[in-house]
Amino acid sequence: MSRGRDVAARGPLRVRAVGLRRRAGAWTFALRAWLSAATARPRAALAPLTDPVTAVVSPAAWALLVLLVPALVAGWALGWVELLLVGFALTALLLICLAFVLGAHRATAELDLSRQRVVVGERANGRLVLTNAGARRAPSALVELPVGRTVAGFDVPSLAPGAVHEELFAIPTRRRAILDLGPVRAVRADPFLLLRREHRLTEARLLHVHPRTVVIEGTAAGFLRDLEGLTVRKLADNDVSFHALREYVPGDDRRFVHWKSTARTGTLMVRQFEETRRSHLLVALSTRLDDYADDDELELAVSVAGSLGAQTLREGHTLSALTSVAHLRSDHATVLLDQLSGVDYDPGAPRLSETLRRLGRDVHGASVAVLLTGSLAEPADLRRARRQLAPDVRVIVVRSQVGADLALRPMGDLDLVTLGVLEELPTVMRRLAAP
Structure with missing residues (x-):
């Protein structure tokens, strides 16, 4: 029996209503972004006068x-x-x-975070130290610390010259995000909140809330390593697996001239090789709203991308990662997870097949491609996405459906995985690595 929610069991009207609400939210976000971009230049020109x-x-x-x-x-x-x-x-x-x-702010502040990066569910602990740097007693004040879209306030008592006041705080992290912390500001305001004057005390800091990931060990981790060194049906002029001899053409590397055959035939002959497979993983994450039944499915897909990408980089293999609209830097696991912290739905994002057609052409030599999407992705589009990749690339589609039973089945020349919880990802990789 299925552990979780069956999309079809929710009823078509409910699914349609949820989809309309989420699509309306995406349109609202896109409209706000357009208005912000359209008014950016006049607002910037007037800012010195109006701010x-x-x-x-x-x-x-x-x-x-x-x-x-x-x-x-x-x-x-x-x-x-x-x-x-x-x-x-x-x-x-x-x-x-x-x-x-009225009056000047004489306080200085120091914002200290225990960690610049945390995982969803962990608390980010910090410390705010305020010092009265003036020669006179500083009156009590309100100090604010913006955290993303919210603001934390601290009531600072009156401080003697040189006195120090310390505030400890903890930031709960319920969702992935890239949070702007600060700038810390001292606030003067009247009791009626008609006038308000702010004085910046620190610069802004970034807090990356990484997605949850799992470590893939044992035979699951060897999934990519097992492909290392296997030959493919592609000829190359420089590799380790000898294939045949051919006549020399201008531009060939003379180091690969086969002199015995040249002497016997009287024609300059060079070695030709079969290209050997390298451990190169391509991770393509759909950020198209219509591919996901709810936000939890996107979170699961992002966690799978982070888990596979981090494992690949830890083992020293090559990784290429992309979303529906952009390539992600994939030279270090921390850099990859930093970018995944900010991944969200992209308004107007294309289908996976179109993404691979436009962005996949920049990825060369991938041996395995993992396509990550939600439970609403259409099988026909997944097949079209497969056709955008080279025939010798092994393609795995992971459909996120939170709470569903784990399933692995072939669909033509690709493997289709239905994943309900992140903790089952190592099991999936072990099955895929099995001969």
Whole structure:
């Protein structure tokens, strides 16, 4: 019996509703990105003029200013004492609020993280040290630490000259992400939150929340090693597996001239070789929204990509990794996992077959290709994706379907794996490595 959710069992209406909600979210994200890009240039041009004002004056304060000026003008012109009183009261309120945000910040801060990289589910521990570098006592203040889209606040007491205050914090990590930590800022604000003045104390830092991965050991880890040195039906001018002799053509390396045959035939002959297979893994991760039934399937696919990629690099083999829209750097396991921390759905991402047609042409010499997708990927597209790769490349498709039973079956000239939990990945690799 299946351990988890069967996509078909959810009902077509529910699946369609979930898909529409997720697609609407992706469209909203794409619209925001387009608007941000379209307005980036005018916002950058106006920033030197607007930022000093908008960073201090809140929308509520702007609303009061809009009321204040007409009240004073109308009260003076019409002789309405009530309007003049309202205008003077609002003016006094803003002046009182202004007094709260005046003054220089003399504090310095140091932001220290125990680790720059953590795995999903781990806590990132940190320390914030504030020092009063001024010659006078610093008043109590609010210090804020932006963490991604949220903000953590610390109430710092009044500090004597040279005094130090330390705050310890822990950041829970429930999902993969690349989090911007900071910049730490000291905040002065009035009790009515009409005016707010910030002073940057540190620069921003990055925290990478890596996907969960599993270590692939034993016969599973030997899956790629077993392919090392096997010959393929492709001729090369420089390799270790001798194939035949042929006549010399201009440009051939003279080191491979076979002199005995040359002397016997009177024609310059050179050696020709069969190309030997190298351990080169291609990992192609679909970031197309319509390939996944839910976000958990994408998380599982990313974890599989990280597990296979990190294992390949640890063993010293060649790795090529790509998503639906871009190549990933794959020269070091940490660099790969850093990039996977930020992988998300790509608006307008093509199908896997189109991805391999456009990006796969830049990958040469792969011996194994692992295509990672969700439970909604169409079998016809998987077959088309297979045709984009060389015939001598072994192709494995891993469909993420959280909670489903592990399944491995051939589908034409590729292997189709249904994976329900990440911990079963080593079992899959052992089965694939079996003769």
